[in-house]
Amino acid sequence: MNLNRATIIGNLTRDPEVRTTPNGQTVASFGVATNYSWTDQSGQKQDRAEFHNIVAWGKLAEICGQFLAKGRKVYVEGRLQTREWEGQDGAKRNRTEIVCENMIMLDRSGAPATASASSPAAARTSAGNAVPAPQAAPAGDNEIRVEDIPF
Secondary structure, eight states, X not given: OOXXXXXXXXXXXXXXXXXXXXXXXXXXXXXXXXXXXXXXXXXXXXXXXXXXXXXXXXXXXXXXXXXXXXXOEEEEEEEEEEEEEEXXXXXXXXXXXXXXXXEEEOSOTTSSOOSOTTXXXXXXXXXXXXXXXXXXXXXXXSSOOGGGOOO
């Protein structure tokens, strides 16, 4: 039995770069930073950031390009993949990235800036199918709004 699964929650380190391959396939690439905190033997709090390269394909890539922006908090689920190539200097290079299969935007749509002012607070995509977040009640009502829920 084999399993190749990566699940991270972090903040985008750069806006998604959306391109189209020569055969017409849409691809988006972006970075996500995750943080890890611990207390060392001397009692000092330590922090470490890990930086992850993310690649999304097809409709999911289009959605990432439209709704994600640097600083946004995002849940990414996918599989690890390592690409190898030879650089212009002749050196062999490789890059491990997460091929995104599922993405959920976790922060409010108003902070930080987004591609669209009317973008949903959260959207879930699975294999390129977008499902928008529930619509909030009008501001004048006394109902609880989705944006006000802290989790």
